Amino acid sequence: MEKEKVLISACLIGLNCKYSGGNNKNEKLIELMREKDLVPICPEQLGGLSTPRPSAERKENKVITKEGMDVTKEYKKGAQEVLNLAKKLNIKKAILKSRSPSCGVNKIYDGTFTNNLTDGDGVTAELLKENDIELISSDEYL
Secondary structure, eight states: OOOOEEEEEGGGGTOSOSTTSOOOOOHHHHHHTTTSEEEEEOHHHHTTOOSSOOOEEEETTEEEETTSOBOHHHHHHHHHHHHHHHHHTTOOEEEEOTBOTTTOOSEEEOSSSSSOEEEOOOHHHHHHHHTTOEEEEGGGGO
16 A cells, blocks of 8 residues: 655755754654655755755745845745645645744744744745645654
């Protein structure tokens, strides 16, 4: 029987694509590869941003780096690429990195770069949710 395909933020399975150049490796999620066919994605890279890259936060409908550069276009492009992949592979579920301006589910940093959280989704999470893809925050695997 074929395993269920699930999108996953690539940083969560140890790929060095985090803004700092590192990762957010989570052993529980690596274990999940035994049961599910995990498809790693990094919306920031798919949107054309480099690794490492300046940290960014979402403020309303924009994504701004700590230095004040607007990277909304790249985040939206990456989100669309992830959605295209999900549709091509008929994926209905995604495990996304919590609090990220791309992948955050239900809570993201508020755009002030002061570690304050606010209600909301990252750009990719929002687009996937609008397209009826079930979202699971990485916080559920702590």
